[in-house]
Amino acid sequence: MFDPGGANSPPSERLAQIEQHIHNARAQGRPTLGVKKDHAEVSELLLSIAKEEATITAKREHAMRQWERRARDPEVQTRNEQIIAGAAPEVKHAIQHMNLALLDEMLKHCNHEDTTLVAEITAGFRLTGRLTSNGVYRPRQDPRGRHLDKEQALDEAPKRREELDKLARACDGPYAETLWDQAQQDALDHKLLGPLDEQAMALKFGDRWLYSHRFPKPEATKTRAIDDLSQSQVNDMCVIDEHLYLDDIDSLVNTAQAAYRADAAYNVKNRQYLLWRGDHKDAYRQFPISPTDHSVASIRLPVPREKRGPTWPHSSGYYVHLRLPFGARGSMLHYSRIKEEKTMLPAVEGKLLGIKLTISPSAITMDVDEQRRQKLQEQLRVVRQNKRLSPTLAGKLAGKLGFAGTAFWGKNGRAFLRALYNRAARGRYQSGFDEKHEIARALDWFQWALVHCPRRRIPLGQQQQASTIYTDAEFSVNQQGAMTGRIGSVILLPNNATRFVELASAYRAVHEARTPLHHWLADKKALGEAHKNPEGIIVTVYIDSTAAQFCIRKGSSRQDDMNALAAETWKMSAANNITLWTEHVSSEENGADLPSRNMITACEAMGWQASPVQYDVPWRKWLAAVEAPIEGDYKRATRRRALHQPAWEVQKGKGVVEPPTVPLAGTSTKLLEDLLQEYAAGRKLASISSSTLKTYLCGARNYAKFCHAIGRAPFPPESEVVSIWLITFRRATTAKNYLTGLRFFTKVLQPSHSTASALETDAIQDSLHVLKLVTPPPEKKLGIRLSVVAMIQRRVDKLWGVAREGSKYEIKAVIEEGRFAIAGLVAYTCALRVGSELLTLYEEQISFDTEARTFSIHLPYRKNIRAPVTIERPCVCASDPTICAYHRLIFLRRLLSEADGGRLRQSFGRWFPYTLTKFNKKLRDVLGALGVPNTTAYASHSFRRGSTQDITSGGGRASLTQVLRHQQVASASYRQYLDTREAEKLEFGQLVAAICDEGAVQGAND
Structure with missing residues (x-):
């Protein structure tokens, strides 16, 4: 099949297929990157404004004065009073400030389609049934595809309320009171009716009523209350056969483009457009709902304990919505038909949906808000470092990054959002990920994009040029058994010219997925000549490899090399202002199949021109990341780099000949000495772990700061400077550790393979000795004995007994x-x-x-044991059930898995999600509540110290080897003679029984 000479030509039918596909691709032009909205009315309005610019302001002011006079007309006011008087009592308070008669006249005057709007406002908007805007939105079949009959649902209301009781979600502590206060204020404003208890609800609606749960959404300036009408199935009771959408950033861009075209039509140049943003004041809460839907429009809220009293002794209360609720499907449809707005003054620059917009006479520039960018970077860093991402956080993070991606060229990054949405949708019980997981690759890409991705710039009055590229690769084995290959591409330029690129590869079998889009960058100059517009281009790439196309579109696959290609492809397109779109093409219709098989004659017969650009395929650099070691294997990675990447490789680009990988016969001693010297720095770095390297860095960094303060050069270190530096420390142990780090980096910067040590002068030793004499004794924390541990457990047992009869919020606090x-x-x-x-x-x-x-605890390593460790402990209920960690852990696991759908997983899978600082603060608070004096003398290490004290002097009478095994700090030599895990398990049960017999748990029943 491979035709190196290009002598064989494809059949004429094949050439016809290729030519037809190219013709269709040219006719299609720009790809459809999103749903287009109808902006014809806006364009027509802006065109009329540009046409009548000189008189438009006067006409607008005249029309406003005319409608103001009409609003004060007694006839209109009388008719408006009649409309309001005919409304239901629950609706009157919401519409009494409205001039509905004037609104009706205005709608009829402009021939607005929504002719029933005034009548629906007067009767109250419906939440159930078939809802319509009467033509405000274009028709579309309801995508939900299901509809629940309201009457049928109310027939089964008692059963559904029982299910909702089981699914009741209590608000987090600080928000329960906030939501209750908000509801009471809304009741005073006649937006809610309540509070009501179950008896009052039964008197009002009988047994045919449903309620929804309310949950908080904390925001920067307020806590937004959202009602879950989907869980109560109220949203399933309405049908909306219309395509609902709100204005977004694309709407702004289209409006600016229309304004620019309107100005150009009347020769208006360099007009400075201003950004004017309108937000919706009170949004849905402006408009009433129909009293016929009150039976499905109630909410239930937990009552904070401090709010209960003689007037309201219940643990929960019900409120009935009188206005459109936030969370109902119908609310968006209704309030979009008419709304009152709060606005921002017109400006050249402003924020919209978290994106910073700057409008100039010729273009709109987008950027991510700096504060939001920093928050996203920090969130990505934390998730990437912890290698844990819960489904809930994945959904939130995908939404934030989706907004941020609006500011990237071509909205690059959408491919990597798939990984986050996959975790949010299908990762119910997943939270962790490794270095090769699609989430890790997605986070790495967004970390790069937030810093390096060029920001989107949209020129006004100009349309981005579009190009089409076909790619293909062909590999075969020649007669000598070597793998040879060739890649090819065909580029359709906007000026109707067609160029082809072919490149031979005689190295190794490169996977086909490595070829798409790499070689087209080589023809970037040709594309640049065709695209005189510097505002970016749109490229549609046709690929006949389904795997390669899906990898680029999804950003992830099972092949590391393909993943590296996908990431770098999107980086390349973002960095070069390219909007990228991939499509699939069959092999028979792929024009790039000709140059990839070296059918140059056939390419020229098709009228294509060979690209004159000299190019360098960049895949080797991109795929180097695949062979790089993963994070977490730092020691072996450092060793691998030190042993396999000598310094001369860096000099290859300067004409230095690369030596052989093994020494030649007869190598001199001098050459071996030079090799040892050259490898010394890498060998030194490879000899320590990553954690030790961080510790050593502290010492070197501290010394460098000291030298900077006194104006001396830090390296190479001088003995007299080091001796003075050591005197500045408070403790000798700290000074000794920092000196070790300084010695280490001194050897790295001055490599030597001898056994001589650095910085061992008498002055330095004297400084250490003096510091040792004046160092104060260490402050050891007190140990927490078993009696105090038992007191902590009994305190929780008492709290649990009280909270079980309280609210969900109290139960969660006790948990x-x-x-x-x-x-x-x-x-x-x-x-x-x-x-x-x-x-x-x-x-x-x-x-x-x-x-x-x-129960067993599996640790990857311990402080003095750099190997996996398993600690096994038995049930000790026979001695004292209060201190049995086995049963309490089982109870905690069950409790956390049941609470709020799995609190253990909401804590990123951690059993005890505390920082060390918070743990110590909590410990001292608990000890203070128990009446323990001098709580500052206790810290996290007190448990380990108290445990050791109990098994020795506290009644355990443990031997030295038992203590050493209990703390796992001894030499491993004794393990040759006994099974340590069995001994520890047996001995611990005996030790606890001995401690209890000795009276270490006295006062248990006090």
Whole structure:
């Protein structure tokens, strides 16, 4: 099939297929990148404004004065009073300030389609049934495809209310009171009716009524209350066969383009357009709802305990909506028909939907708001570092990045949003991800884009040029058995010219997916000549590889090389102001098949011209990321770079000949000495772990700051400067550790493979010795003994007994108290270091053996054991059920999984989602509540210290080896003689029984 000479020509039928597809591609022109909205009325209005610019202001003022006089006309006012008098009592308060008679005249005067608007306002808008705007929106079949009959739903209302009771969602602590206060204020403003108890609701509606849950949405300046009318099925009771949409940034762009064209039609140049933004005041709450729908328009709110009293002793209350609720499907349709607005003064620059817009006479420039960009960067950094993304957070993050992507060229980044939406939709029980997961690649791309992606600029009065590219690759084995290949592309330029590119590859079998779009960048000069407009281009790429097309469109696949290509393809298009669109083409219709098979004669016969541009295929640099080591394997990665990337490779571009990978026979000792010297820095870095490197960096950084302060050069370090630097420390241990870091980097910067050590002068040793003599003794925290641990557990048990009869909010608060108490119990039981071992535990790191009644904690490593460790502890209920970590952990797991659909997973899968600072503060607060004096003398390490004190002097009478195994700080030599896990499990049960017998838990029943 491979034709290196180009002698064979394809059949004429094949050439006809290719020519027909190219003809259709040219006819299609620009791809359809989104849903187009009808802006004909806006264009017509702006054209008339430009035509009558000299008189339009006077006409507008005249019309406004005319309608103002008409509003004061006694006839209109009398008719308006009659309209309001005929409204239902629940509706009158909402419309009494409106001049509906004048509105009716204005609608008829302009021949507006919505002729029933005034009548519907007077009767109250419906939330159920078939809703319509009478032509304000274009027709479209309701996409929901299902409709629930209201009467049928009310027949089953008691059963549905029972289901809603089970699904009741309590608001988080601080918001329960906020929502209740907001509801009471709305009741005073006649927007809600209430509060009502169940008896009052039964008197008003009988047994045929439904309620919805309300939840808070915290915002920068307020807490927005949203009602979940989908869960109560109220939204399923309406049908909207219209395409609803609100104005967005694209609407602004289209309006500006229409204004520019209107000015151009009447030779108006360089007009400075201004951005004017209107927001909706009170939005849906302006308009009443029909009293016939009040039976499905109520909400239930939990009542904060401090709000209860003789006048309202209930734990919850009901409110009935009198105005359009936020959360109903029909609300958007109704309020869009007429609304009162709060506005921003016209300006050249402003924010719209989080995007910063700047309007000039010739273009609109978009950018991400700086404050929002920094918040997104920090959020991406945290998620990427923790390698955990819950479905809920994924959905929120996708929405924020989707808005930010509006400011990127061609809205680049939409492909990588798929990974986040996939996690939000299908990752119910997923939260973690690794380096090769599609989420990791998506986050990496957006981290790059928020900083480096050029911002979108839309020229007014100009349309982006569009080009079409066909790509193909062909690989075969020649007679010598070597893999050869060739890539080709055909470029359709806007000036109806057609060029082709062909490039041979004689290296190794490159996957076909690596070729799309790489070589077309080589012809960027040709494209640039054709596109005289510097405002960017639109490129449609036809690919006959389904896998390659989907990888680029989705941003992810199972192949690392394809993923690297997809990421760099989108970076390339973003950086070069390209709006990219991919399509699939069959192999028979793919014109790039000709140059990829070196059928140059056939290409010239088709009238195509060879590209004159010299190019360098960039895939080798892009795919280098695939072979790079993953994060988390730093030590081996550093070693691999040190051993396999010698310094001379950096000099290859300067004409230095690359030496062989192994020494030649007869290599001199001098050459080996030079090689050792050259490898010394890399070998030194490879000899330590990443955490140790961070510690050493602290020492070197501190010394560099000291030298900067006194005006001395930090490297190479001088003995007298180092000795003075050491005297500035408060503790000798800190100074010694920092000096070790300085010595390490001194050896890195001055590599030597000898055994000599640096910075070992008498002056430095004297400074360390003096500092050791004056260092104050360390402040050791007190240990938390078993008696205090038991007091913490009993406190939670008492709180739980009280909260079970309270509100959901109180139960959730006690759950958090219990979570902390169990965290302390686990730290004590397993002698865990809280910061590095307890607080980092994820769901899968604790397992339970119900038959043996034990639990195991699986740690990847410990401080003194750089290998996976399993800590196993038995049930100790026989000694004291209060301090049994096994049963309390099982109870906590069940409790967190049931609360709010899985609180354990909402905590990113962590058992104890605290920072060390918050843990210590919480610990001291709890100890203070228990009456423990001097709480500042306790910290997270107190559990580990108290556990050791109990098993020795507290009654446990443990031997030295038992203590060492309990804390896992001893040498591993004793493990050769016994099964340590079995010994620890057996001995811990014996130790707890001994402690309890000794009286360490005295006063348990006090």
